[in-house]
Amino acid sequence: xxxxxxxxxxxxxxxxxxxxxxxxxxxxxxxxxxxxxxxxxxxxxxxxxxxxxxxxxxxxxxxxxxxxxxxxxxxxxxxxxxxxxxxxxxxxxxxxxxxxxxxxxxxxxxxxxxxxxxxxxxxxxxxxxxxxxxxxxxxxxxxxxxxxxxxxxxxxxxxxxxxxxxxxxxxxxxxxxxxxxxxxxxxxxxxxxxxxxxxxxxxxxxxxxxxxxxxxxxxxxxxxxxxxxxxxxxxxxxxxxxxxxxxxxxxxxxxxxxxxxxxxxxxxxxxxxxxxxxxxxx
Amino acid sequence: xxxxxxxxxxxxxxxxxxxxxxxxxxxxxxxxxxxxxxxxxxxxxxxxxxxxxxxxxxxxxxxxxxxxxxxxxxxxxxxxxxxxxxxxxxxxxxxxxxxxxxxxxxxxxxxxxxxxxxxxxxxxxxxxxxxxxxxxxxxxxxxxxxxxxxxxxxxxxxxxxxxxxxxxxxxxxxxxxxxxxxxxxxxxxxxxxxxxxxxxxxxxxxxxxxxxxxxxxxxxxxxxxxxxxxxxxxxxxxxxxxxxxxxxxxxxxxxxxxxxxxxxxxxxxxxxxxxxxxxxxxxxxxxxxxxxxxxxxxxxxxxxxxxxxxxxxxxxxxxxxxxxxxxxxxxxxxxxxxxxxxxxxxxxxxxxxxxxxxxxxxxxxxxxxxxxxxxxxxxxxxxxxxxxxxxxxxxxxxxxxxxxxxxxxxxxxxxxxxxxxxxxxxxxxxxxxxxxxxxxxxx
Numbered sequence: 127x128x129x130x131x132x133x134x135x136x137x138x139x140x141x142x143x144x145x146x147x148x149x150x151x152x153x154x155x156x157x158x159x160x161x162x163x164x165x166x167x168x169x170x171x172x173x174x175x176x177x178x179x180x181x182x183x184x185x186x187x188x189x190x191x192x193x194x195x196x197x198x199x200x201x202x203x204x205x206x207x208x209x210x211x212x213x214x215x216x217x218x219x220x221x222x223x224x225x226x227x228x229x230x231x232x233x234x235x236x237x238x239x240x241x242x243x244x245x246x247x248x249x250x251x252x253x254x255x256x257x258x259x260x261x262x263x264x265x266x267x268x269x270x271x272x273x274x275x276x277x278x279x280x281x282x283x284x285x286x287x288x289x290x291x292x293x294x295x296x297x298x299x300x301x302x303x304x305x306x307x308x309x310x311x312x313x314x315x316x317x318x319x320x321x322x323x324x325x326x327x328x329x330x331x332x333x334x335x336x337x338x339x340x341x342x343x344x345x346x347x348x349x350x351x352x353x354x355x356x357x358x359x360x361x362x363x364x365x366x367x368x369x370x371x372x373x374x375x376x377x378x379x380x381x382x383x384x385x386x387x388x389x390x391x392x393x394x395x396x397x398x399x400x401x402x403x404x405x406x407x408x
Numbered sequence: 409x410x411x412x413x414x415x416x417x418x419x420x421x422x423x424x425x426x427x428x429x430x431x432x433x434x435x436x437x438x439x440x441x442x443x444x445x446x447x448x449x450x451x452x453x454x455x456x457x458x459x460x461x462x463x464x465x466x467x468x469x470x471x472x473x474x475x476x477x478x479x480x481x482x483x484x485x486x487x488x489x490x491x492x493x494x495x496x497x498x499x500x501x502x503x504x505x506x507x508x509x510x511x512x513x514x515x516x517x518x519x520x521x522x523x524x525x526x527x528x529x530x531x532x533x534x535x536x537x538x539x540x541x542x543x544x545x546x547x548x549x550x551x552x553x554x555x556x557x558x559x560x561x562x563x564x565x566x567x568x569x570x571x572x573x574x575x576x577x578x579x580x581x582x583x584x585x586x587x588x589x590x591x592x593x594x595x596x597x598x599x600x601x602x603x604x605x606x607x608x609x610x611x612x613x614x615x616x617x618x619x620x621x622x623x624x625x626x627x628x629x630x631x632x633x634x635x636x637x638x639x640x641x642x643x644x645x646x647x648x649x650x651x652x653x654x655x656x657x658x659x660x661x662x663x664x665x666x667x668x669x670x671x672x673x674x675x676x677x678x679x680x681x682x683x684x685x686x687x688x689x690x691x692x693x694x695x696x697x698x699x700x701x702x703x704x705x706x707x708x709x710x711x712x713x714x715x716x717x718x719x720x721x722x723x724x725x726x727x728x729x730x731x732x733x734x735x736x737x738x739x740x741x742x743x744x745x746x747x748x749x750x751x752x753x754x755x756x757x758x759x760x761x762x763x764x765x766x767x768x769x770x771x772x773x774x775x776x777x778x779x780x781x782x783x784x785x786x787x788x789x790x791x792x793x794x795x796x797x798x799x800x801x802x803x804x805x806x807x808x809x810x811x812x813x814x815x816x817x818x819x820x821x822x823x824x825x826x827x828x829x830x831x832x833x834x835x836x837x838x839x840x841x842x843x844x845x846x847x848x849x850x851x
Contacts, residue, residue, distance in 0.1 A: 239742065252736065255849065268743050
């Protein structure tokens with residue numbers, strides 16, 4: 127499945143950087159390099175401090191899970207990475223978050239380009255009220271000029287990548303809102319990866335889905351981590367345990383503990399973490 | 409449920425009956441005797457119920473329900489019956505006057521010969537132009553107010569001020585806009601007034617002035633002059649002259665008291681050398697002037713003022729109805745604010761915007777008051793020819809006819825009302841169609 131599409135990709139997107147294929151970037155080499163380095167990040171909504179001096183490294187091409195009870199700031203942190211908080215009145219932050227050499231939080235950063243490099247999938251599937259094809263083609267159309275056939279190849283590539291191609295290939299021009307919740311969410315993932323991001327942010331991507339769809343999306347996340355750095359916010363601790371490599375536990379706006387998932391779930395260093403992952407609160 | 413469950417997961421406030429459980433009666437629970445288990449609402453005997461949760465008597469409740477329903481039906485019936493009564497009286501009076509003459513002729517002193525053609529074309533001109541002006545401005549304003557909300561304090565205050573203004577402007581009587589239109593568009597605050605020459609526009613484009621003579625053959629001879637204030641042209645043999653259709657002609661000049669030429673063709677364009685002319689003008693379809701004067705453009709701009717707040721508010725509501733998750737989705741893909749508006753918000757909101765705009769347009773079609781102030785002319789025998797041309801509109805014509813003492817004019821006014829109503833109904837039908845065809849679920 128990958129071979130033909132990779133060649134398509136190479137010819138397709140000249141103006142913008144492309145989703146890299148596994149062949150191009152061997153996984154072992156940069157396995158533990160940090161994709162996003164967060165240091166001393168504090169954030170406020172008006173007078174309310176939502177995050178207290180968070181420092182954290184998000185490893186490249188790994189799944190990092192943010193867990194914690196509601197209101198602990200994990201979504202806030204996630205939404206600073208691609209500046210979705212910019213639209214919220216009164217939201218501000220201090221500290222730095224670096225993607226390579228790019229300061230994600232700087233005022234001068236080109237937010238539009240940043241969001242192309244760091245894609246986001248939301249809690250509730252939010253396909254546009256357009257056809258399935260148009261949904262996936264939406265992102266590429268924003269950023270690059272490509273011919274109709276190139277666009278078709280790109281859409282197919284993204285839909286295959288998001289493991290939803292087989293279900294929608296016969297009705298690409300049917301309304302996306304006619305899909306089931308799980309299919310819609312995978313369509314949203316396809317839409318996000320169609321612009322060739324390096325990082326995928328997922329804000330509780332499965333909380334609005336049924337168990338079967340959840341499983342499909344989790345499998346997909348597992349699959350995608352070969353190429354993308356993934357950060358997933360979740361309430362579901364089994365989910366974090368199942369599909370993440372690194373887990374960060376947040377509580378009341380503070381980063382309590384971060385480490386390899388197995389360690390956080392089996393031998394947590396902090397009492398709070400242990401109480402949370404064993405279900406004593408939260 | 410008559411037996412209390414000592415082990416039931418009651419919150420501590422609703423303790424079971426003390427006598428059965430054997431607890432000492434707590435002082436802060438005076439009603440605890442009547443609290444039966446965990447579903448006190450379902451308790452059977454009224455005596456056992458606490459006053460706070462006593463069931464309401466069934467009969468009264470149902471009777472109130474029936475009475476309210478009857479009230480709703482009655483009020484709805486009153487409005488519908490009033491409408492039917494009005495419509496039927498207009499139809500009875502107007503239908504006999506719905507003739508081809510009505511559609512093709514202009515205002516006449518005799519009701520049987522009068523028609524609505526100038527008013528109808530005037531309405532079409534003014535409302536089309538008004539729509540073309542209002543839609544872009546209204547939608548753009550709504551987008552600014554909804555999609556580009558400022559986030560700093562002063563910006564938010566300014567935003568709130570504008571919003572408050574627009575909401576209030578929607579409630580201003582239209583006659584006030586007529587006065588505003590008179591100042592701002594008809595006279596343009598006197599900015600372009602020529603000193604001395606009263607009423608003359610300071611700037612004109614697409615107009616040619618002529619001196620009009622009447623020849624001895626009783627035909628008009630037009631002699632072009634440079635401008636409105638040029639000196640009267642002198643009659644001489646071989647001067648440049650045109651007939652009424654602006655075809656070049658040869659003018660024959662004779663001395664006062666001289667003999668008329670024999671040939672009727674020559675006589676047709678024969679002038680006495682002391683002939684006197686009147687100055688007329690011919691305006692092209694692209695005629696433009698400053699200030700705008702009492703023309704079609706002024707009418708459209710004034711009606712624009714009337715309906716702009718309505719269009720803005722309805723467009724804002726349509727934009728607000730677009731779920732913000734869609735905007736977030738586009739933003740998350742790296743869309744610029746403009747791309748979010750153009751590709752997501754606007755397509756999703758356009759059915760609502762169009763519906764609101766069409767309903768606003770149907771209000772503009774029915775407005776008489778502002779037009780009465782800025783135009784005030786009813787006796788126009790032809791439709792507008794250019795943007796600055798004099799015009800009248802249907803409501804004005806109807807208003808004028810209903811004020812006449814003759815019975816026939818009342819009938820013809822009723823017929824005009826029928827035509828106006830048909831236009832309005834077809835507008836609303838289009839609005840409904842758009843709503844049904846284009847509106848689709850957004851999430």
